[in-house]
Amino acid sequence: MKLFLEVVPVGDAVAAIRRIAPPVVAETVALKDAYGRVLARDIIAGEDIPGFTRSVVDGYAVIAADTTGAGEAMPAMLANTGRVAMGAPEEQAIAPGECRYVPTGGILPPGADAMVMVEYTEAVGDEVLVHRPVAPGENLIARGEDFAGGDVVLEAGRRCSPRDLGVLAVLGVAEVPVAARPRVGIISTGNELVPVTATPGPAQVRDANSSLAAGFVTERGGVPVPYGIVRDERAALEEALATATAACDAVLLSGGSSKDERDICAATIGDAGEVLIHGIAIAPGKPTIIGRVGPAPVIGLPGHPASAYVVLIAIAGPLLAAMTGEREVVRSVAARLTRNIASARGREDYVRVALDGEGGAVPLFGKSGLLNTLAASSGLVRVPASREGLEVGEEVEVLLW
Amino acid sequence: MKLFLEVVPVGDAVAAIRRIAPPVVAETVALKDAYGRVLARDIIAGEDIPGFTRSVVDGYAVIAADTTGAGEAMPAMLANTGRVAMGAPEEQAIAPGECRYVPTGGILPPGADAMVMVEYTEAVGDEVLVHRPVAPGENLIARGEDFAGGDVVLEAGRRCSPRDLGVLAVLGVAEVPVAARPRVGIISTGNELVPVTATPGPAQVRDANSSLAAGFVTERGGVPVPYGIVRDERAALEEALATATAACDAVLLSGGSSKDERDICAATIGDAGEVLIHGIAIAPGKPTIIGRVGPAPVIGLPGHPASAYVVLIAIAGPLLAAMTGEREVVRSVAARLTRNIASARGREDYVRVALDGEGGAVPLFGKSGLLNTLAASSGLVRVPASREGLEVGEEVEVLLW
Structure with missing residues (x-):
């Protein structure tokens, strides 16, 4: 029995999960x-x-050169040749000295190269007085x-x-x-867990991780397929894992938080397929398992909800992106830390933070077994493996939820 | 025939649309x-x-005082009283000098007030040697x-x-x-418009605004109900508006971009119900109509897609928030303008910007009839009505899409 996991860097874990991700369908x-x-x-x-040159104003289509020098005192005088109908072709060209009314969005007649806004014109009988000059191309959207x-x-x-x-x-x-939306099976294990609809007994809690995982899968473009709570016993777990991996493109196994439970999960995955990684240099979330059963990747999530969520972000996110082909777009904002964050070199730390609305990122140091700080947080600050911590006042990138 | 609209400030338009919004269901x-x-x-x-005090580690429940002074050289020696079962009540108390194994997530026995991690213990026969002291409350989550x-x-x-x-x-x-998701009817008018499935003729374009509006309504928690393209004629528009306002909680009428079309929309809304506002001090988006037919708010969107989208954000957003009760959460980032933005005092300007990844917000000055800058942009920068523009290098808030 190994007490300590042999952990791999986060980058290696992400590369491994991408390597075994089923292709985009x-x-x-x-x-x-x-x-x-x-x-x-x-x-x-x-x-x-557009497939034709359109006006972006209500006004008159003109040959721009005809309006050169036009002003209030000396308007250009153009012959009004009627108006174009919206949506209908317009084959009759504009000749020098002519203009034609075009509503916004209408086609410019052949020969016209600019629009004069109606506000700068005055219709007088069959003539239109233009009080401002326009340049070629003005007030129109060219074809293409x-x-x-x-x-x-x-x-x-x-x-x-x-x-x-x-x-x-x-x-x-x-x-x-x-x-296509990948189907992602979700299994929770843990003998202390009861379903959401149950009233927990004295040492029981309701299963949060199934709902966290289902929401995350939906958010990232997958279809969550819930398999409920499975007892921490080899036979029950083997059966659930076989069913889920046969029916789904990938499986998230929320594997309990104790060493015994983790060991059962890892052994079950290993017997049904293979365990590639057991332990990632990430906090929280170290006891994560990455494996495969048949073609289906299996991620063993830690049992603590906040740990599970960090692993969803850091590991299941890249898996879903690989399966949907989504370019990963990181939504982040810069903020200044309002307190020091301690960390350990060699491990990526993800710290929940709340934005204070004044440019500050407030670290929320709640235990990873708690949901309250997860719900109250705005996102995560990552402490790189190369750093031993971050200092108050330091500018950090907040990865927004 | 009025050439210029009597515009109202954006804040007044938002207040008006909130006032007529149907209540949350x-x-x-x-x-x-x-x-x-x-x-x-x-x-x-x-x-x-949780409903009970839980361990957050694998280890031994102890009375913290029993570990005072424990160290490698002088471990505390406690009587091992077995282990708690996950999910089962634990009624037998710990007495001074005793400990009991508790897996992560398990319940602490009565009397215990701290957990020692298994890594800092050594089981020897019926005894457990504890090599580190713990404080009361350590390594556990208290009830509540x-x-x-x-x-x-x-x-x-x-x-x-x-x-x-x-x-x-x-x-x-x-x-x-x-x-409940509000049902929002979407009508497009414009004789130059053809459906997405059609090949446009020489002066025709496909209807973009219906899809922009439907996507926006979905994003903001509503159900879009498409009514297709209606010809710019009173009878057709009256019938479509009557049908949509009877069946939906609100209606977005993408009303064409020419003055003639706007006038038909406003007259149709006015005859069927009332026009509250025609013209908002916003750019792009000035020729917006806010009205009501029966209990259903109707927003007349400008025909240019980028204008329509700004009005969706500025006016339809608050409407949907009022109908769903959603607290409006503005997603924004601070950035520095890479170019000047000119504006006019007395009008709120919304300028599309792209983030350059280096802290810069690049204004995209595309015509509001174009979709390309809308798709390429990251969000909007608002120039307040009190300003005549914003300067290069100035820090601005980018309202992210």
């Missing part, structure tokens, strides 16, 4: 369902957008100015925002190629 | 479906969590230390994160009280 979804999905391939403009045909507009690995949905719409991408 | 969802939902009431701990019964743990208006799901789980909140 592409599927298509209707544009209306693409919000929050990860693009499975680059989106390329199939044509110039938004996106040119052939441009890569959105890159694979991007998670679709509302703004991206607008881009996909103008490009005509009604069916969006996205990564 | 509460419903309950299963915990597994609560991710991303907004809590409809405060969540209060019904009991102490995470949450005390009666505490308000999560406040109404909070959007459930994965961490919150863990908290709800330990509290036993299997059915979560959340705000």
Whole structure:
């Protein structure tokens, strides 16, 4: 029986989990369902957008040179040739000395090279007086100015925002190629655990880690598949692990927090498949297991909720990113530490912090068995393995939840 | 025919939309479906969590005073009284001079007030040698230390994160009280618009605003209800508006960008209900309409996509927050402007910016008819109505998308 784990650096653990991650599976979804999905391939403009030169104002299409020198005292006088209809082609060209009304968004007639805003004009009979000069190209969007045909507009690995949905719409991408959502099985073990619906007995607690993991998997684009609470016994655990790894693309096994429980988890994973890593140089979260059963990666999470969450962020996050192809976008803000953080060299420490709204990051030193500091925190500050701590006043990067 | 709108300050427009927002409707969802939902009431701990004093290490429960002065050379020697079983009550007390093995997460026996880590002990026959002293309370979580019964743990208006799901789980909140998702009808008008599935003709463009609005509504916790593209004609618009306002809690009418189109939208809303505001001191986005048909608020969005998006953020955001009860959490980062931004006093300007990764905010001055800068941007910088612009090097708050 080994009392101390042989730990590996966080970077090695991340590399290992990426190496065994199942490949991205592409599927298509209707544009209306693409919000929050990860693009499975680059989106390329199939044509110039817009496909014609459009006005961005209500006013008159002109030949810019006809307005040179125009002013309040000496307006340019142009022949009004009517108005273009929205959405209809406009084949009749503008000749020198002519103008034509174009509403915002309408097509410029051939020959016209600028728009004069209606506010700077005055219609007098069949003539339009223009009180300001315009330069060629003024007040219009040229054909292809938004996106040119052939441009890569959105890159694979991007998670679709509302703004991206607008881009996909103008490009005509009604069916969006996205990564299928990986199915991630979630098993909790621990003989002290009872389900959320139960009233805990004198030495029992409700299972928090299943819900933490399910929420995290959803947030990162997967589908959580709950397998409930399994007793800390080899036979029960073997059966649950076999079922989950057969049905899911990956499994998160919240493995209890005691050494006995960790050992049972590791032995069960090892017998059903292989244990690649048992112990990571991360705090909290050291007793993490990385293994594989068949093609399915299995992460053994520590039992303490805050430890489990740090490992979800640090290890399960890269796994889900690999399985969805999502480019990892770190949301972070710079802040100044309001207290010292002690650490140990050779280990990455993740400290929960709250932002105080005045540029300060307040370390929350709650025990990793507690949920209250996890819920109250804004994110994590990472203390690199090369440092022995961080000092009050030091500028740090807060990795936002 | 008025050429210029009578604009109201942004703050007045937000107050108006909040005033007419339908009230929050509460419903309950299963915990597994609560991710991303907004809590409809405060969540209060019904009991102490944990309900018993637990060990946070593998080791021996002791009376701390029995370890005073213990060291490598002079260990404390305690009688081993066995081990506690995980999840089972433990009624037999520890007497002075005794200890009992407790795995991580297990209950402390009555009488014990601290845990010694197993690493600092040595079992010898029926005795345990303790090589380090512990203080009362060391290595344990006291009953109620995470949450005390009666505490308000999560406040109404909070959007459930994965961490919150863990908290709800330990509290036993299997059915979560959340705000019902408001149904938001989305109508696009514009005779130049064609659906996403169509190939645009020579003067036509595909409808981007419906998808921008639908994505935004989803992001802010609503259910988008698409009504497609309606021709810019009173009869068609009246019918669509009547249908949408009868079936939905609110309606977003992407109202075309020309003055003619805006006037038709405003007249249609006014005849069916009332126009409260037509014109907001915001750029882009000035020609926004705020009205109401029956109990349903109607926002007339400008036709230019970037303008529409700024109005979604500035006006529809507060509407959805009011309808879901979500506390508005502004995600922002501080950055330094890499260029001057000119503005006009008396108007709030929203400028799209990209973060350059080196602390700089790069203004993207694309025309508001373009989507490319919207997709490429990281968020908005607000130029207050009281300023005439912002200067290069100035520290600004970037409101992240």
